[in-house]
Amino acid sequence: MGGRLTVTEQITTGDFVAFISYLNLLTWPMMAMGWVTNLVQRGAACMRRINRILEEVPEIRDPSPGVSASRIRGEISIRGLTLRHPGQRTDVLRDICLGIHPGETVAVVGPVGCGKTTLLSVIPRILDPPPGTVFIDGNDIRDIPLGVLRAHIGFVTQEVFIFSDTIRNNVLFGGRDVPPETLTAALRAADILEYVESLDKGPDTLIGERGVTLSGGQRQRLTIARALIHHPEILVLDDALSMVDNRTEERILGRILAMRGRSTNLIVSHRPSTIHRAHRVLVMEKGRIVEEGRPEELLEAGGHYARLYEEHLLRMELEM
Ligand SMILES: Nc1ncnc2c1ncn2[C@@H]1O[C@H](COP(=O)(O)OP(=O)(O)OP(=O)(O)O)[C@@H](O)[C@H]1O
Ligand SMILES: [Mg+2]
Known part of the structure; x- marks a missing residue:
């Protein structure tokens, strides 16, 4: 053209x-x-x-007037708590009544699926209990600001969450920075300090895709250090030591209990050695607390706990 x-x-x-x-x-x-x-x-x-x-509005929200609590002592009281997971037909927790004093160590035991995790998840409001059922220091936990509540509760879940970041950031978990000795103390209590110090970059070592790969037990211990670092008034360990051997578990528990003084500890475990360090044992079955008392007492009484204990011993023998 x-x-x-x-x-x-x-x-x-x-x-x-x-x-x-x-x-x-x-x-x-x-x-x-x-x-x-x-x-x-x-x-x-x-x-x-x-x-x-x-834009999603969280289901669990801060109370609108709320109580002006800025600290938590660690007294937990549960009155007639019945709970059902959304979409389920049956109640997971049935009429739970419970009082825990500050400084007490309580072990929660029971068969798989009996509701232990569900019960513990109510305390930091991961699951929301009905009003008037769960109280901390006498205040309904639904009236305590979430920030205050969760800042004073250390929760180690059954599932371990580790991020592709440095060991330090994994332990601090986005919280305020701490002096190096505080980090060291938390790592020592969780029995992972020696390993961290053996790494070239120490706590600044990257974990995950671009860094070192941790074993299951090491990951668990790191999440325990994460819970301990801010000295929570209430510490919840939900089967948090399942992947470490008996001796290490003993050592970690000893250190935790020694450094935690007057704080409240709630521990889910299947190991009698751990359970026997608690002041009190709660035995759960199908969402109810069926037995409660000091571990030695329960063993002598020959009830649910004694049966669980024997089953455990039997399983240990079979595994050996
Ligand atoms: N998010 C959920 N939605 C619906 N049902 C759930 C949910 N979480 C747990 N459940 C059910 O609630 C029951 C209690 O679960 P939970 O996790 O509290 O048991 P558990 O005692 O901690 O068991 P395990 O010893 O295996 O940790 C189970 O039957 C489980 O299937
Ligand atoms: Mg559980």
């Missing part, structure tokens, strides 16, 4: 060359425009999805 116009001298050769050059100059901006439009569209779609999450 351009060629014909040039031949018939309707346009000059210069015009033709200029036209082709302009056309070439236009190609790149046109491509860029398409690319940018595509990018904007994709960004908008992603933003919509992110906003949906950001």
Whole structure:
């Protein structure tokens, strides 16, 4: 077309060359425009999805007036707690009544699925109990600001969460920075200090994809250090030492109990050696507390706990 116009001298050769050059100059901006439009569209779609999450209102919210508690002593009282998981047909916890004094160490035992984790999850309000059932220091936990409540409870869950970050950041878990000796003390109590110090970069070593890989027991111990570092008034260990051997478990528990003084400890464990360090044992079955007392007393009484104990011994023998 351009060629014909040039031949018939309707346009000059210069015009033709200029036209082709302009056309070439236009190609790149046109491509860029398409690319940018595509990018904007994709960004908008992603933003919509992110906003949906950001705008989600948490089900467990801060109380509106709330009590002005800024500290927690660690007295727990549960009155007639019955709880059902959303979408389930039966109650997981049935009419639980319980009083725990500050400084007491309580072991919770029972068969798989009896509701131990559910009961413990109520204390930091991971699961919300009905109003008027769970009290800390005499205040309904639904009236205690979530920030205060959770800052004073150390919760080591059955599932271990470790992030692809440094050991220090994994232990601090986004909390306030601490002096190095506090970090060292928490790592020592969790019996992982020696290992951390054996690494080239110590607590600044990266864990995960770009760093060292930790064993199950080491990961568990790191999460215990995470719970201990801010000296919580209430410490909950939900089967938190299942992946370490008996001797290490003894050592860790000894250190934890020694450093925790007047704080309240709630421990779920299957090992009699651990359970026997508690002041009191709660035996659960199908969502109820069926037995309660000092470990030696319960063994002598020959009830549920004595049966669990014997089963455990039998299993140990079979495994050996
Ligand atoms: N989020 C949930 N939604 C529905 N049901 C649940 C949920 N979590 C637990 N359950 C059910 O509640 C019951 C009690 O579970 P829970 O985790 O409290 O048991 P557990 O005593 O801690 O057991 P384990 O010794 O295995 O840790 C189980 O039957 C379980 O299937
Ligand atoms: Mg559990």
